[in-house]
Amino acid sequence: ASHELKTPLTSIKAYMQLLERADLKQVERNLVTKANSNINKLNNLIGDLLDVTKLQSGQLRLNIAPFELKKMIMESVENVQHMYNSHELKIVGEIPDLTIEGDILRLEQAMNNLLLNAIKYSPGTASVYINVKLLQHEVRIAVTDKGIGISKENQERIFGRFYRAKELSPVISGLGMGLFISQEIINRHHGKLGVESEPGKGSTFYILLPLSSSGHKS
Ligand code: ADP
Secondary structure: OOHHHHHHHHHHHHHHHHHHOOOOOOHHHHHHHHHHHHHHHHHHHHHHHHHHHHHOOOOOOOOOOEEEEEEEEEEEHHHHHHHOOOOOOEEEEEOOOOEEEEOOOOHHHHHHHHHHHHHHHOOOOOEEEEEEEEEOOOEEEEEEOOOOOOOOHHHHHHOOOOOHHHHOOOOOOOOOOOHHHHHHHHHHOOOOOEOOOOOOOEEEEEEEEEEOOEEEOO
């Protein structure tokens, strides 16, 4: 199914790239930009759906290898900042120089998800904060927004598959897969994905990753 879903989209993308090179009027160029942005959304949704399927059937494989934590975080921050300029992504303090073991691409996916959510659920605010702290046995990567926040009741539910806090589902688009996938990825690294939040004040989502490399499942 993965191939069947992805192939037509890849070919649409290629056609759009050809179209971009054509001599287009501004109006047409705007339409191409809009089409591209929707193609990307669809691409991400398909990716998420396939990940959920893989997770459910125990087929999500991790490629565990040593990597530089700082590099992973900076790449994620830069990518998301490049996509959205509504908020400034601010690194608080220093990111410790640290090599850890894990699947860099999957961890970056989880980090991207937290950053995108922080932006998405804090309309009308200016900044999102990234704070990385070295603890005794683990590293804590926190993403803080000053947005709508989450009630105590919902804080327990939002990690569930397809769960979305009801108040805002109609206003802010999403399918409720991101946190489920992110939590599974972090769990598979023997880490923890947690949240601290107050409605109306904002949220901090944090990833705890163990420093020791022992006991990884791949
Ligand atoms: P989606 O954003 O597609 O709904 P997620 O799984 O990423 O899916 O998030 C699940 C739900 O958790 C969201 O629908 C929202 O209600 C809540 N949520 C996630 N991140 C935040 C945040 N930073 N601030 C407020 N609510 C959030």
